[in-house]
Structures are given as C-alpha cells and as structure tokens.
Amino acid sequence: MVNVTPSVQDALKGIRVDEDATTATDEIAITVPTAAASSTPQDEPSGDDLVFDVSELSVFYGDFRAVRDVNMKIRRNEITAMIGPSGCGKSTVLRSFNRMNDLIPTARVAGNLLYRGVDLYDERVDPVEVRRRIGMVFQKPNPFPKSIYDNVAYGPRVAGRKKGLDEVVESSLRKAALWDEVKDRLQDSAIGLSGGQQQRLSIARAIAVDPEVLLMDEPCSALDPIATARIEELMAEIKAEYTILIVTHNMQQAARVSDRTAFFSVELDEANDRRTGLLVEYTDTAKLFSNPDDERTENYITGRFG
Amino acid sequence: MAMATIGNNGAARRVEDEIFKQGRDLRGAGFRMVLLAALAVSTLILIVLLVQVLTDGWPVIDERFGDFWSGTLRSRSSDDALGISQGIAGSFWIAVFVAVLAFPIGISAAVYLEEYAPRNWLTSVIDIAIRNLAGVPSVVYGLLGLFLFVKTRDGNSSLMAGGITLAILVLPIVVITAAEAIRAVPSSLKEGAFGVGATKWDVIRSQVLPFAAPGILTGTLLSLSRAVGEAAPLILVGAITGRLAPRDGSFFGADQFFDRFTAMPIVIVGWVQQSGRDEGFAAAAGAAIVVLLAFVILMNSGAVLLRNYFEKKRG
Ligand SMILES: Nc1ncnc2c1ncn2[C@@H]1O[C@H](COP(=O)(O)OP(=O)(O)OP(=O)(O)O)[C@@H](O)[C@H]1O
C-alpha cells in the first residue's frame, strides 16, 4: 500500500484513487534522482519504478486494428526505444501514451494502459493534464507560426506561468542544442528555421513544460549527425529526471541510447486482409540486439526483414 | 560541345536534340491561352461597364460632387439639392448591422461546426443546409424580411428591418468562408499545442483563430460588400425611394433605426427607373453607381491588404 501524493491527483484530475491503490511517488525523487533510479533495470518493476503498465493494448482506426498485442512495462528514468518497419504502429502506440489519439475521431484504444497505476483511458481522466505530464515531440516538426521565443514559452504560458519565462526559454533551448543558433533572433518567426532547427525547437517546446515523461517520435530524423549527437547527449542528461520513450528508425541510435527496446512488426490480418502491427519483442536493449528471442527480431536487426 | 553525344543504346544523339525545348507542351500552351481569354473577357466587360457608368455620371461628379454627396432625393433631376446622402447613410448603417450581427454569429457558428460539433449525420445535414442557404436568391431573403420584420410592425419598414435582413442574407456566406478557413488550419499545429498541455480553448484562441484570421477576414469583408450592393431584398423589405424618402442624410438621429430608410442600391434603381421620364436622372444614377463602386473597391482592397498583413504576421 502506497500513499498518493497530490502530484498524481493533480495529474489525473477528478480521479478518486482508492486508498489501497498503488502508484505515487515522492515529488523530490523526480527532481533529485536516487541512486536506484538510474540503476540497471530489474525484471519486475513495481510501485514507483513503474511508469506505464501496458497490457493487451490494441489501437483501432475505425474498424481497422492498426496494432495489437502490446504488452510493456515502462520503467522510470529509463529510455525505451521503439523500433520496427514503417507502418507497424510505433507512432500510433506512442500517441496513445498521452491520449494524443483522442484528436483523431476514428481512433480507439482497447486493453489496459496504466500510468502510475491509473487507467489513462478512464473517462474521469483529463487528457489536458495527462499531456502536461507526458510531453511529446512529433514525427514532423510543427513550429507554431509565432516567434521562436513564443514557441518555447507556449506550454508554460498555457499552464498559467507568467514569470521566469526568459529563463525557461533559454534553458530549454540550451538543452535542445539550439540556443547558440537562435539566441540573437528569439523574436524571429520560427517558420524561418531550417527543418532540423525546427525539430530541435519542438524538443525545446516539449521540455519547457518540464514533463515527467517525454514521448519522442523520430526526433532526429531531420537532424545532421552533430545535432543528433547533441540530442542523444540531452537524452542521457535528462534521463535522471525524465522517463523517455523514443521511436527511431536508426537502430544504432536505439542501441546507443536506450535501456530497453521494443520491436514492432507487421502481419497480414487474414480476416480482413489488412496489415496489423504487433509488438514482437520487448526486452533489454543489449539483449535484443545481441541475442533476441524471436526470429523476426533477429531478421530485422540483421537486415533480413522482408 | 555542340557535337556532344549520348550513346545509350548505340545510337548517337546530339544532346541538343534531347534537352532543347521542343514545343511538346502544346496542350499546356493551349490551356493557358483559354485561361488568358477568359481573363480578358471578364476584364473587358468590367472596363466597358466602368466606361459606360463613368461617362454617364461624369458631368455630375465633375460639376457638383459636393452638393451631390450632401444632397437628398428629389423629384426633378434639375433640382440643385439632388444627391445621395440618404443612400450613403442607409448603406452605412446596413453595413454596421451586418458587421455587428452576421460576423460574430457567423464566425462563432463556424468555430462550433469545425471544432466542437461531432461528425455525424446531423452536422452533415446542417452543413449542406448552410451551403444551400448561401445559394438561395436574395429576393427570398427579402420576402423573409418582409414577413418577419415589416408585417409584424404594422407594415412599417425600417432601417433595422433592412439591416437584419441583409445580415441574414450574408450569414451563410460568413459561416462557409470562416469554416473553410478554420478547416485549413494544419492539424499538426493543433497537435503541437495539445501536446504541451493546451486546452481546447487555448488551441482555438492561440492557434486556430490566428491562423484562420486572414481567410475569415476576407470572407467577411467580401460578404459586407455583397450586402452593401444588394437591392432586391431591400426593395421587398420596403426601402423607400424617390420623393417618399422621409429621412435627411444625417448619420445619427433619435429614431433612425425604426424610420423608413433608403440605401445606395435602392437610390440607383429608383433613379434609373425615373430616367425614362426625366433624362437627367441617368447621369445621377451613373454618379451614384460610381460612388457605390468606389466604396466596394475600397472595402475589397481593404480585405486584401488586411489579409496580406495577417498572412505575413503568421509567417
Ligand atoms: N489517422 C489515421 N487514420 C487511419 N489510419 C491511420 C492513421 N494514422 C495511422 N494509421 C495507420 O495505422 C498504421 C500504423 O501507422 P503508424 O503511423 O503508427 O506507423 P509507424 O510505425 O509510426 O510508421 P512510420 O515508421 O512510417 O512512422 C498504418 O497502417 C497507418 O496507415
């Protein structure tokens, strides 16, 4: 039995959590990581260490089941990579972690997705609060048609913050390896940035609200090796404070940065002749890349995927 | 280099033969000519119209524009006090009614339809209905205004009746253009805002409306010039023409919204009718048309300028 701190209750406004429900953490532990936080993953995480507990998750678009059989336990302060061929549902799964799929009218989620013990799809959950806690960097850069400054300050502003924005903007841009390039033109339109700069701006915008979890959908696909390396460094730096899920097509990147890797694949659904994605294997990154259990994983990582 | 060759499959061909223009795009060129011709025809018609109106009205504008502007409706065209002040005042207030009624209601309805309403058969029906309403002939709106706002007031037509009728007339146009502008907001923008914890209201206020503003603005201003140029519904609602016009040309007055009124298109129609018995009215009508056209062009240029300004602002 664990106590429920106000932070969790804030996060999931309106949810009455039973006395004996699990979840919750010590606020301080989020900002000042304990030694255990960054240690090697245990096999059965529980309590504080378990951020997401996903079981038998499927995501549908209308009648079409885009992805099925997702079972994952996501640990706190770890980087989890999601890899797999195009169209296997990585983005779809990632977007279900912060209720971003709500914005697609046809999208529907089945199965269980617990965030620190609370069902994210409980109808009492406020998706806005979820997204303040679980930030997202999208597959395509999507700067707002505003100044660079206003882009980064947007999240803190909608959260009601008025003071100290300059500091937030600067530190977020620094973390995203963009500060030096834009510090003299913060008031210029973000639309004028290059694609790679825009992507780093999206990252700065996401970390400006100081989320607990960061969902990153191919954050480096438009970046040069130097900026990519900087983003990977950033992930390593902030790992102590955040829990990160990253979709990537770059297997070296997954191997470099992540603690655990989920391999997704696609299979033909005999019933309706459509390709449905599924989670094939989810385990320690080192193990997945050196000694995978599943033959399909092995084929994919060795480049034999058809 | 002129003799450079490509030897793909043995046959030597000069590069010039391959990459120089060879006039292959004949259909494209033809299509372009058709487009150009269409543009020329419409421009030509416009020019003929303008020349005609200007030559008709020029004497009035040239010789006595000040008096014409401040004058009122008269029974004889030779009357020195003949002028358009009542029409200008009426049209001004009609524009105000449209701006105050049709714009907020129309834009709000569009935001609701695009951002809040669920996508189901009911909203599709509403959508189609609004589109059909935009195509309904304007006389029908005049009939509606006549029954709703005039008959219920013992047959007294008023400026308010005319203004509301025209506001209703352009409402569907405002809704459609605003809805289209809102629909064109990229979903990635909205997702980006939602992704950092914005509420729906935040997203609409800070992303959707600013992005859609140029489109909404153009639509509303165009609908305004449409309303200002409409004659048919006003004739039905009963704008008074000719010597019956009771109002002076002042813009403000105690009872003016409930008074009888006239407007520029009505003034023009009236004078054209009277030009049969009194030729001098043709010149007056021409001059009035020039004034109305000038206003419409002014408003439309304003729309374009504002749109460009907002588009530049959004980057
Ligand atoms: N909004 C949508 N409506 C309907 N189907 C969708 C939608 N978004 C994605 N899909 C479908 O869901 C499946 C998974 O798509 P998803 O974008 O999650 O793949 P992905 O693994 O991220 O691919 P990529 O590596 O190319 O980004 C695909 O078959 C795709 O066509």
Ligand SMILES: [Mg+2]
């Ligand atoms: Mg994707």
